[in-house]
Amino acid sequence: MKAVMPEVPQQILNWRKRCGADQWDEMWEGVLHMPPAPNRDHQALEGALERWLWTYWAEPRGARVYHQINVASVGGWPSDYRIPDLVLLTPDRFHIDRNEYFEGPPLVVVEIHSPGDEAREKAPFYAELGVPEMWIIDRDAKRPEIYTLGENRYDEAPPDGEGWLGSPQTGILLRAEPGGKLAIRRADDPDSLRLLPET
DSSP, X not given: OOXXXXXXXXXXXXXXXXXXXXXXXXXXXXXXXXXXXXXXHHHHHHHHHHHHIIIIIIHHHTOEEEESOEEEOTTTTTTSEEOOSEEEEOGGGGGGBOSSEEESOOSEXXXXXXXXXXXXXXXXXXXXXXXXXXXXEETTXXXXXXXXXXXXXXXXXXXXXXXXXXXXXXOXXXXXXXXXXXXXXXXXXXXXXXXXXXX
């Protein structure tokens, strides 16, 4: 159920803060968005993907991967920000790290799409921010989509003949596999192939 409240009562905001429900709240141009906590399947995929990215992509390159971090435009914090499921950051972008939030575009944002969420609605914000690449991965089917930044908008990358989607920014390949698994590997390292989540 979707609801719009012209003004959120302070007691609701206080309650959300006390119980930790506000950790996924976002501000969209001054409008508070309060999505529910991601379910167990969502968190399992997010955690497995983060572990793989740290091991096979970030550490060999001196890069970083973060989950649930606020991403804002320059001067936009705290009135306009989004929280991707994962953020990929290369050393040339470490300067955007403000600890509580990133001020500017990371290399890649990853959104795990759950039914009824606003993952796709975040694309214009990321494009305007200048994020070079956005991944959307369906929570249930594990079907990936990779979008590369064109002229102020994202263009969807097509799969190759074997169904792999290639990430130009990272050299990572993604593909949905039967049984609700996400196949992931580095293009330059066949031994890095894993099916996620692994349990």
